[in-house]
Amino acid sequence: MTSIEHHLEEHSGRSNGLDSTGMDEKHTPWNHIIGFSISLVLTVLALWMVLHHIIHAAVLFGAIMALAILQAFVQLYFFMHITEHHVPQWPFHVWMLTLGVTFTILFVVASIWIMSFGAESY
């Protein structure tokens, strides 16, 4: 049990003050194992596609981009608790997701904009 779980428990008045090394924690974390495997597969797939030039560049860009987006959803679903609901007081996970999406789009779109400098003169 992490200290945060304990802290939440203490505040909700469920704490029994006993050392919690209960059996309930010893289950296999299937979610993490599956998520980890999928993310490895997606990464290797992208690398393999590029190293072997399986298709011409324009399609390859699109394919890698699609894999990246898929990868993001794998991370959010299997590791980042996106399906959990018990939000205490403020939907900060919505704010953080909004920020995350904003910054991700910003980094990609702005980089293309910035790095295609001089292109307007051609």
Added chain:
Amino acid sequence: MLHNAENFASHFFVLGNPMIYGADVSILLVIFGIVFVLTYYKKWGWLWREWLTTVDHKKIGIMYLIAALLMLFRGGVDAILMRTQLIMPNMSFLKAQHYNEIFTTHGTIMILFMAMPFIFAMMNIVVPLQIGARDVAFPYLNAISFWLFFFAAMLLNISFVIGGSPDAGWTSYPPLAGITFDKGPGENFYLLALQITGIGSMATGINFFVTIMKMRAPGMTLMRMPLFTWSVLAASIIIIFAFPVLTVALTLLLLDRLAGAHFFTIFDGGNPMMYVNLFWMWGHPEVYIVVLPAFGIFSEVVATFSRKRTFGYASMVASMIAIAVISFFTWVHHFFTMGAGPGVNSFFAVATMIIAIPTGVKVFNWLFTMYQGRIKMHLPMLWAIAFIPNFAIGGATGVMLSVAPADYQYHNSYFLIAHFHQVLIGGTVFGMLAGMYYWWPKMFGIILNERLGRWAFWFFNIGFYVCFLPQYWLGWMGMTRRMYTYSTGMGWSLWNFISTIGAYMMGIGFVFIVIEVGYSILYGERDLTGDPWDGRTLEWSLPSPAPHYNFARIPEIAGRDAWWTIKEARRKGDPVVESKPFKPIHMPNDSGRPFVLSVLFFVFGFSMVFTWYPLAFVAFLGILISLILRSFEYHTDHTLSVEEIRHTEEAYGRV
């Protein structure tokens, strides 16, 4: 055979420079000294049990503080060496290569191994105490963060005497930092050390975000949080979104150097400017990561020593969040001269100017907090007040730099050097020193000596202006950064001379701080009340230093400035409900694994620097095994009994 060994040694160790030999000798002497003292006083067990394995946020914070001060010394010595080389035209104190290495390590160390651990020190020591928590959300991860930072700092510092230091600037731009132009292992040291400390920083960002969001005492709503905690929350958000970009940039450059990739090469489809783009995507938010906690400290200090509530609390919070978000929209102003075209440059110039608005709001709020307050000029307040004119000048020159067409004149000149030292020293260093003085009693139970502190303050503060104001002039006269010497007749000699004198004064200021700490440990005034400054926030409700479980009873928060509210209630004679019974406290176990894991990371990094792949593989395997072992560890925590708590509290006289 012997020849081979000689050949290896001459590349492995840095040879032929008397100053480096001096460094070799002093490093060996310090190591022998530490080993001797620990053995003689039989302190090895104590060191391991109390410090190396601790997961207590307060002790981790103290270790961050010590490391940050050591790195401030190292980076400061670099600065003194550079200024000595520039004191007169045509000096031959340092050779060009040596000068390159020194300005590179100066920048890298000051940002990543001084400023970052200094803010982490303050975060660790204060945030759980301010929000009424018993530790951070993930104490074990916190220990990993610290030890990764520590061994990354060692990895970068060891490059001085083994292999040669990085020499392509703290920004490490390719193609200069690429394998074509920089064959030595120096740049590998830079890349791997930053990568390892980056893991630690990222973990700290997540740790504190979760701590602040989830572990506040009952009644402490977000808008009742102390402003320092708010600033740490804003900084954590920036860390979480900015550091992954640095990781990507460094990984790609490392692949270029070690695996023959072509991400940032000039030929074969690479684009060096893409590295610059990625680097500053992290680099600009990074400066807000290190300055926002300083803003938070100023808010605490100004309110406490003016004996007033912070003026405009809500606008303070709003400006910090605005700064955190807008900081991601400004990075191109670091390379306006790439020539991305008017559209791009205008967008990022305007975004840069906009960020000055929330910053200005904060400055006015501090001034209005002081207005009609009963100001007490203790050391923390002194640094806070000195910060304001400093930051005003630094901010104004920042807005000058943000004007894209004008930036073509200022870019990479000493004007820029003066500007960013003014905001980073005047903002971050002044802020961290204010915080150090302010919370030193809470950390150690000792109040630092006021008299010596004032000497340190005046030497450092006046020295600062003497050092950096002439550099604005030098920039206008065309002196560019990173030049290791200049000729007579440029008109630069006088200003460089004055600037160097200022640097020496700052050095003397630092020496005074060291003397002050030593003197105060021996003879300093002890803080027996736990509240030496008549503070406003919860950390001052605890004894100094705080017990390892922080709060015997988790406090109920009834308003902003929680401790002040409680004290007000007591002054009015309200009955104070302190009779709640103690409850058993749940605490995390100490663990040696973060230390071992980080040693393995060090070995991994070191062998990657020299491309000793078999050793790197072994170390990597060790890292994996450490992680797996931790995953199957179930006894990670223990419970303090009511008797133990009562016993400790009685020793403090607080039952």
